[in-house]
Amino acid sequence: MIQLFHVTKRWSNDPPVLDDVTLRVEKGEFVWLTGPSGAGKTTLLRLLFCADEPTSGQIIVGGRNVNRLSARGVPHLRRNVGVVFQDFKLLPNRTALENVGFALEVRGASDAEIRERASRRLAQVGLAEKAGFLPLRMSGGEQQRVAIARALVNEPAILLADEPTGNLDASLTDSILQLLFDANARGATVVVATHDRGLLGRYHRRTIQLHRGRVTADA
Amino acid sequence: MTHVAWRLLRRAIINFWRAPLPSLVAVVTIALALFLGAALAFSVLSARTLLASWGAQPTVTAYLDRALPEEQARAVAGQVQAADPDIEVVYVSPAQALDKLRVQLGDLGGALDGLSRNPLPATLEVTPRAGTELRGLAQRIAKVAGVAEVDYGREWADRLQSLGSALRGFGTAALGLVAFAALLVVANTIRLAVYARRDEIEIMKLVGATDGYVRAPFLLEGALQGLCGGGLAVGGLAAVQRLLLPRAAAAFAFATGIPAPHLSAPHCALLAAAGALLGLCGSYLAVARLLRA
Numbered sequence: 001m002i003q004l005f006h007v008t009k010r011w012s013n014d015p016p017v018l019d020d021v022t023l024r025v026e027k028g029e030f031v032w033l034t035g036p037s038g039a040g041k042t043t044l045l046r047l048l049f050c051a052d053e054p055t056s057g058q059i060i061v062g063g064r065n066v067n068r069l070s071a072r073g074v075p076h077l078r079r080n081v082g083v084v085f086q087d088f089k090l091l092p093n094r095t096a097l098e099n100v101g102f103a104l105e106v107r108g109a110s111d112a113e114i115r116e117r118a119s120r121r122l123a124q125v126g127l128a129e130k131a132g133f134l135p136l137r138m139s140g141g142e143q144q145r146v147a148i149a150r151a152l153v154n155e156p157a158i159l160l161a162d163e164p165t166g167n168l169d170a171s172l173t174d175s176i177l178q179l180l181f182d183a184n185a186r187g188a189t190v191v192v193a194t195h196d197r198g199l200l201g202r203y204h205r206r207t208i209q210l211h212r213g214r215v216t217a218d219a
Numbered sequence: 220m221t222h223v224a225w226r227l228l229r230r231a232i233i234n235f236w237r238a239p240l241p242s243l244v245a246v247v248t249i250a251l252a253l254f255l256g257a258a259l260a261f262s263v264l265s266a267r268t269l270l271a272s273w274g275a276q277p278t279v280t281a282y283l284d285r286a287l288p289e290e291q292a293r294a295v296a297g298q299v300q301a302a303d304p305d306i307e308v309v310y311v312s313p314a315q316a317l318d319k320l321r322v323q324l325g326d327l328g329g330a331l332d333g334l335s336r337n338p339l340p341a342t343l344e345v346t347p348r349a350g351t352e353l354r355g356l357a358q359r360i361a362k363v364a365g366v367a368e369v370d371y372g373r374e375w376a377d378r379l380q381s382l383g384s385a386l387r388g389f390g391t392a393a394l395g396l397v398a399f400a401a402l403l404v405v406a407n408t409i410r411l412a413v414y415a416r417r418d419e420i421e422i423m424k425l426v427g428a429t430d431g432y433v434r435a436p437f438l439l440e441g442a443l444q445g446l447c448g449g450g451l452a453v454g455g456l457a458a459v460q461r462l463l464l465p466r467a468a469a470a471f472a473f474a475t476g477i478p479a480p481h482l483s484a485p486h487c488a489l490l491a492a493a494g495a496l497l498g499l500c501g502s503y504l505a506v507a508r509l510l511r512a
Contacts, residue, residue: 049425072429079427089422093237108426152428162499 001027001158002048003191008154009043009213017043019213025191027157030184032200033193035210044210045160047139048191049081050074051192062157079107082151082188086163088143090135095207096122096142097131100149107154121149125179141172148179152184153186159183161192165199177203227432231439235415241412242444245501248450249494252401254455256287257490259397261456267383279353279358279371281343292341295365299343302359307346313337340367375413404500409441413505417502420509430510436471437506438499454491456482 002025010016010145018040025031044054047059050066059066062080069077090099101118109117122131125145135143144164151159161180165173177192177199184190194200200207209217235242281299283292289312296310311319316339322327343366347356357371413420423433460482 051425074423075427075429075432077427081424089425091419091422103426104421105226106426106432110222111226122404147437154427184359 001029002096002191003058003060004044006045006057007044007054007059009040009047009052010055016055018047018054019060021209021210021213021215022219025189025208026179027189028184030181030190030205032194032203032205032207033191033210034195034197034200034207036195038212039065039195039210041160041163041195041210042212045083045162045191045193048158049078056186073108075106078155079103079154080157080158082154082156084144084147084151084159084161084164086166088135088140088142088147088152088167090143090146091154092135095132095134096127096146096149099135100153101128103150103153110198118149121153122146124152124182126175127148137171140168141176144168144172144176145179148176148183152183157187157189157216159188159190163194164192165194165196173199178211223444228439230436234436235443238412238415241415242440245405245412245441245444245498246447246451247409249401249405249445249497249501250451250455252397252405252497253449253490256394256401256493257452257456257486258459259393260390263386263393266386267390273476279345279347279357279360279369281345281363281366282366282368282370283341283343284365285340289341291365295363296343298363299345299360299366303356305348305351305391306310306356309344309346311342311344313339313341313427315385316340316342358396374392377455378434401497402500402504404499406504409437409444409498409501410505410508413437413502413509417509420506433510434503434506441498441500441502441505442495443498444493445494445496445501447494449494449496452484452494453487453490 002023004021004023007018007021008016008145009018021040022046025153033044035041043052047054047066048061054067061077064073065076068078091102094102097115098117099116100121105119106113118131119128119131122128125148127142127145127149130142134173135146139145144167148161148164151161159180164180167178168176180190180192206217207217208215225431229305283295292312293310296308300306300308314337317331317337321331324330327338343360345356345360353371357369360366361369420433
């Protein structure tokens with residue numbers, strides 16, 4: 001589902017943020033991407049959803065070589081890749097329902113379809129009663145659940161999460177992770193970047209360790 | 220696709236109202252640009268109309284000897300006409316000349332009532348066929364007995380013509396400059412508003428929006444702001460025309476014999492369209508930079 005071949009990413013003449021990374025994530029896998037701050041986790045995820053381009057190497061996501069994607073092809077790839085961020089990236093002037101429906105809007109779905117599917121996703125993450133709330137009137141955990149609902153509303157084959165629990169209390173972490181495990185159980189390939197070693201200890205899954213841009217462990 | 224277009228339009232209107240301050244700044248900027256541009260265009264147009272009215276139909280005016288009785292004066296007119304069939308000669312008696320002046324002076328015409336006698340001589344208004352050499356014609360008329368003086372204003376007509384050309388060049392260049400400056404100012408004003416919503420653009424792109432989809436509400440919003448700006452400019456121009464310029468318009472009508480150019484329905488439509496286009500182009504430039512980033 002995801003393949004990287006000798007991928008390097010560097011900014012100007014600085015040392016590479018990713019250095020000759022080769023890895024493969026199979027369809028339906030759940031993978032932890034871990035390492036200290038600055039290890040290259042976020043950069044790797046950004047390459048996967050085409051927010052950045054690799055300096056060298058090849059990346060294949062969902063069967064598409066992202067190096068060869070045209071500018072018009074990028075939005076179509078992103079519609080099949082759900083992304084969850086540490087800072088949620090919700091639109092503050094739109095309700096929870098509108099934020100979730102936004103991912104359907106850009107695909108040209110009808111209003112009725114948006115309402116129906118977005119409501120269903122919100123219910124799935126336990127926020128049916130907060131559909132009309134603006135993000136700022138919701139807790140951090142609730143906002144992250146809205147973000148996950150938005151990432152999943154298109155039923156993407158791949159779900160990427162960058163420190164999804166980084167801004168949340170420990171008590172909320174498990175419920176957020178459970179949503180990601182549920183998505184994985186429904187067939188999505190999930191890659192979660194985290195530097196929280198406690199999570200890795202509690203939830204045993206394949207773990208790819210990055211250090212200074214290189215894969216140092218994969219188990 | 221209709222529902223998508225309707226959704227984008229709805230989104231543009233909502234964004235317009237949700238950020239009233241940046242929208243207002245853009246509207247006022249567009250209105251000012253259009254107001255200045257239109258004021259300049261009207262000034263140039265009026266000046267050209269004025270010049271054209273002065274120099275449009277060159278006439279030769281022959282002032283007749285004051286001592287001539289009316290019968291003889293009319294005979295002189297007949298002689299001038301008979302000498303050249305390519306011209307049209309109109310005899311204007313001193314009384315007709317005074318009446319004409321009274322009409323032209325309008326409210327001030329009453330001042331003529333105080334004159335003890337009519338100071339105006341009888342004149343012949345000679346209209347030559349187009350292309351007639353005025354100097355030669357004037358010289359021929361001057362030789363006719365009973366003609367005291369001939370005025371054909373050739374030098375003045377030539378000057379008007381060159382002034383008209385200069386004014387046309389200046390007007391075109393100045394309008395181009397104003398349009399370019401307006402576009403830059405409007406684009407930068409809208410850019411500030413767009414920059415404030417860069418997070419929204421980033422999120423739109425992250426969830427798979429195409430550049431066209433991201434751009435569309437901003438373009439519609441820009442066009443909407445432009446339309447409002449155009450409306451405001453029309454209001455401003457109408458107010459200036461109604462409240463501040465009636466005297467100038469009367470003076471213009473007096474000088475040219477035709478009404479001053481005024482704001483008509485097509486002008487209003489043109490201003491609104493120009494506003495929409497300005498807003499559209501400004502938004503396009505503003506969003507293009509963010510999309511590239």
